[in-house]
Amino acid sequence: MRAALLHGPGDLRIEEVGEPAGEITVTVEAATSCATDVKCLLYGHRILGPYPARFGHETVGRREDTGARVLVGDSVACGRCARCAAGHTQLCERMTWVLGGFAERIAAPAGALHAVPDGLDAAGAAIAEPLAAAVHAVARAGSSARAGARAAVLGGGTMGLMLARLLHLQGCDVTLADRHEERRAQATALGAHPVEVLAPGGFELVMEAVGRPQAWRAAIEAAAPGATVVLVGGCPAGSDVTLPSGPLHYAELDVRGAFHHTPAEVDHALTLLADGDVDWRAIVGATIGLDELGEALLRPNTGEARKLVVDPRRQAH
Template identity: 25%
Template sequence: MLSAFLTNFKTIELKDVEIPEPSDGEVVIKVQSALTCGTDLKMYLRGHPKFNFPMLFGHECSGIIYKVGHGVKNFKEGDEVMFANSASCGECYYCKRGDENLCVNLFESIFFGAYSEFAKVPARIVGKNMFHKPKNLSFTQSAFLEPTSCVMNGIRNLNVRDGDFVLIIGDGAIGLIFALAIKKLLNVNLIVAGKHAERLAVAKKFGADFILNSSENEFEEKLNEITFGIGPNAIIECTGKPEVWEKSVELVSKGGEVILFGGCPAGTKVNFDATRIHYDQITIKGIFHFTSKDVKKAYNFLSDNSTELIELVSRKYRLNQIQEAFERLAVRDGIKYEINP
């Protein structure tokens, strides 16, 4: 079978390798759809702090079960499935507190290898975060389970009231999934800010009440007008840029909340005004990954709302075109790409 390996920065090689054999509790799937992700792009551009070259990559996918390992009870060969890319151990301090996304053993069960003809799914994922694909979902729609799970974690941690103003900064895939989910699940006034007219148009299509070009000089003035001079009650930062982290704390209303979703490179330092945080009672939350409950919520959400998300798939490539796909993705041409074997 063919699998895509990151062998160096900005270098992807297709290798002909053996179809993996599932161990106890594992399954091997025949990949039907794989989607690019911001994490994949970061790995392509700068590697991964926990993994060395050469490495499999890609983690948003769906497929058909090709082979099951001993002890797998809920799935069989031929089943169409969708899954998230990790599952917690259930035994560590954080898991027992209910903070599964902070599991100290999370990377023991991480899934990479979506950009392959076949892929092996770890037992923990099979047991906790794999689902039968609903008949009304395509494989492409099903592959959105992982990013939607992350978004559900963000929304679960969002403390807003009916009628509040929520600002999403960043018009990439995650920002747009947030936009769709927030308008479907919450009764708030949603503002989406970004720098790409075509992406902001998608945000509007997803139900955003206001869209703003964050690169315009009048951006803050327009935001102030929309929020009646108060500022957004909550800001969801989806760019992973330190200057946007800092600006978010400046822009949020008194008593407001800043959700820091976009990840910055390790070692990044940011500066916040301590007086502003203290006297204006600003809450700052980092958001990472998901719990099994978030995955289940995402699964239910996609079952009813996945049609719109196809808007985020800008291009489709075959597996043997993956280097070209990431070269194009690196210059921010489009939102997400689908890579098919």
């Protein structure tokens, strides 16, 4: 079968490889791309195995044994470590990562699989993985994400757009900041007020979805006294983040991180997509074959924020 293999930073090849080995084999119908894949390609990533490594972690296909359509969750928590025992399975100390969606077939533990609701497209179901991370991040905001709250999302990438939609569904008054006009238009369609830059001090809830030290700082500066700030975008390893101490102390800001998701949040995300509460067509873009993946991941990140869909059944032309 054909698969995308990373041989080192910047070295992506599409190769003929052996069948994947694992509990359940899934024939891939769609694997969506995200910023993590670009990081995996350019710099490597702590969740990748040794090179040559398979990647792609937002994957939907058919089980070869039963024919059922499934989302291949990208992780399985051990269920036994201290963090799992405390209920934080998203932070499991011995997480098994399930990567390799950019391939004709992927093998996965049964525990990673989620049933896809009838009628939901493969590409739409694949974004349940990142949407589950957005669901988790909004849960981290707790009661700050209440109806009527002045909420801001910093960053109009696909994660920021999904966060804005979820906050809108909860009844928040949502402002989304992004410097790209096209992404501000996408935010409007999802129910948010678009701005280029967040005004300082005005928001009861700020969700950061950029993943740069400057954005973490801007998120804190946009928060009103007593507000909650949720940091969703991970800063690159080694980033030296200097946070403004005045607001943190005198304005009693509640600053929280949000990482990954739980299996229940993945199922919830699938339901939101199947019911149309989150319109996956607003987030998903062009479909490509495996051969176009390397070039597509390196394309400049401008214009609308949309996930690529890799359909490994498509042949190069």
